[in-house]
Amino acid sequence: MTALKSPSPLVPSVTLMKFRERITSSYGAPILDAPAGFGRNALAFAALGCDIIAVDKDVGRLKCVEKSADDIFQSTEPSNACGRIISVCADLTCNRFPFGKSSFSAILCIHYPAQRIIAELTSAVQTGGHIYIETFGGQGQNYLELPKVGEIRGALRGYELHFYKERPVGPPSHNSVVVTALGQKRR
Secondary structure (H helix, E strand, O other): OOOOOOOOOOOOOHHHHHOHHHHHOOOOOOEEEOOOOOOHHHHHHHHOOOOEEEEEOOHHHHHHHHHHHHHHHHOOOOOOOOOOEEEEEOOOOOOOOOOOOOOEEEEEEEOOOHHHOHHHHHHHEEEEEEEEEEOOOOOOOHHHHOOEOOHHHHHOOOEEEEEEEEEEEOOHHHOEEEEEEEEEEOO
8 A cells, every 4th residue: 555645634543544554454345433523534544445434423523524525535636546435423322323233344433432332343343354443542531531451452352453552541540541452353
């Protein structure tokens, strides 16, 4: 794969982009960006030619994703194949995960308390597919929303971990960690 120049003023996660080749190596079905926010990561993967399902509970953010995609990909040269971005408005924490088992070749979950929906995320990845989790950092009191030591690792038992890093944040008694993880669902 070639080096990716960001197609958008929204800069994708630097760490995620280091793993883009591995994540797209299992590409065959769409990639889920959950939650997508303003689409910085969805746009980057669509620029690589992947179809992306961008889900967020904020319809305003999804409209921004769609507008950015239209602006960027209309100005792209025809020789550069771009993937599509399909937006889905859904609140992922309402016990109604809108996607079925084995729906995606990869899932990106960035700056979100992934532990709340980890079972649904891991179920929605196809065998051989990838999951990438990057929690938000430990600023202020947001450690209250972060996973506990070993929680994400334990939820990824059925995955071969290509990268896993935990860093403690907040008061030691709270046992919270910032996590970055990349795993591939075992066959």
